[in-house]
Amino acid sequence: AAGVIQSPRHLIKEKRETATLKCYPIPRHDTVYWYQQGPGQDPQFLISFYEKMQSDKGSIPDRFSAQQFSDYHSELNMSSLELGDSALYFCASSTPDSMNTEAFFGQGTRLTVV
Amino acid sequence: AQSVTQLDSQVPVFEEAPVELRCNYSSSVSVYLFWYVQYPNQGLQLLLKYLSGSTLVKGINGFEAEFNKSQTSFHLRKPSVHISDTAEYFCAVSRPDTGRRALTFGSGTRLQVQP
Numbered sequence: 001a002a003g004v005i006q007s008p009r010h011l012i013k014e015k016r017e018t019a020t021l022k023c024y025p026i027p028r029h030d031t032v033y034w035y036q037q038g039p040g041q042d043p044q045f046l047i048s049f050y051e052k053m054q055s056d057k058g059s060i061p062d063r064f065s066a067q068q069f070s071d072y073h074s075e076l077n078m079s080s081l082e083l084g085d086s087a088l089y090f091c092a093s094s095t096p097d098s099m100n101t102e103a104f105f106g107q108g109t110r111l112t113v114v
Numbered sequence: 115a116q117s118v119t120q121l122d123s124q125v126p127v128f129e130e131a132p133v134e135l136r137c138n139y140s141s142s143v144s145v146y147l148f149w150y151v152q153y154p155n156q157g158l159q160l161l162l163k164y165l166s167g168s169t170l171v172k173g174i175n176g177f178e179a180e181f182n183k184s185q186t187s188f189h190l191r192k193p194s195v196h197i198s199d200t201a202e203y204f205c206a207v208s209r210p211d212t213g214r215r216a217l218t219f220g221s222g223t224r225l226q227v228q229p
Contacts, residue, residue, distance in 0.1 A: 033216055035217075042220060043217075048215065055215075092158075102160060
């Protein structure tokens with residue numbers, strides 16, 4: 001079965017650079033969530049989109065932005081990268097039918113800022 | 115706002131022994147409860163979930179959890195663990211009443227199964 005696809009799987013950037021992470025949800029899933037998991041930390045919710053509109057916002061820094069496109073894939077744009085942005089970034093998707101009941105996670109993108 | 119507390123950061127256990135991973139939540143309203151497993155360098159996989167109804171929930175890989183409303187707990191159990199169960203386990207909640215579907219996670223419990 002198709003799963004949530006994230007790209008790239010690994011990314012190394014220097015401080016003050018920008019990065020773009022991509023997420024392709026499971027087909028027919030219209031909701032995308034982004035989470036950040038620092039080393040040894042639990043995942044923290046960043047932002048979510050439903051039907052291409054922002055539906056909820058968590059602890060996303062102002063340096064980050066995200067959007068969901070017409071094909072429902074989403075991109076997380078990160079600017080002025082800091083060492084503390086090094087983390088595993090997860091994308092998850094869900095359907096209206098599974099509202100509040102289940103989100104399927106991708107394998108994550110490991111971002112390392114040096 | 116809701117919060118999740120996982121009381122043990124690490125749980126070492128011998129293979130074929132039973133295990134319980136503890137999770138307590140705090141919320142003034144009803145929540146949905148989840149357990150996710152994360153293997154090294156992998157994403158999060160749903161083990162089981164409690165939405166309503168029977169308080170004993172069975173999940174994949176032989177895991178089960180019991181929802182206890184009076185104790186605001188949702189502890190995960192397995193009667194006999196395998197080496198392959200070694201992973202990080204996260205308890206999580208969501209708030210169905212708000213329409214906010216994002217998950218709030220606990221800090222995780224590392225299950226270490228020893229031969």
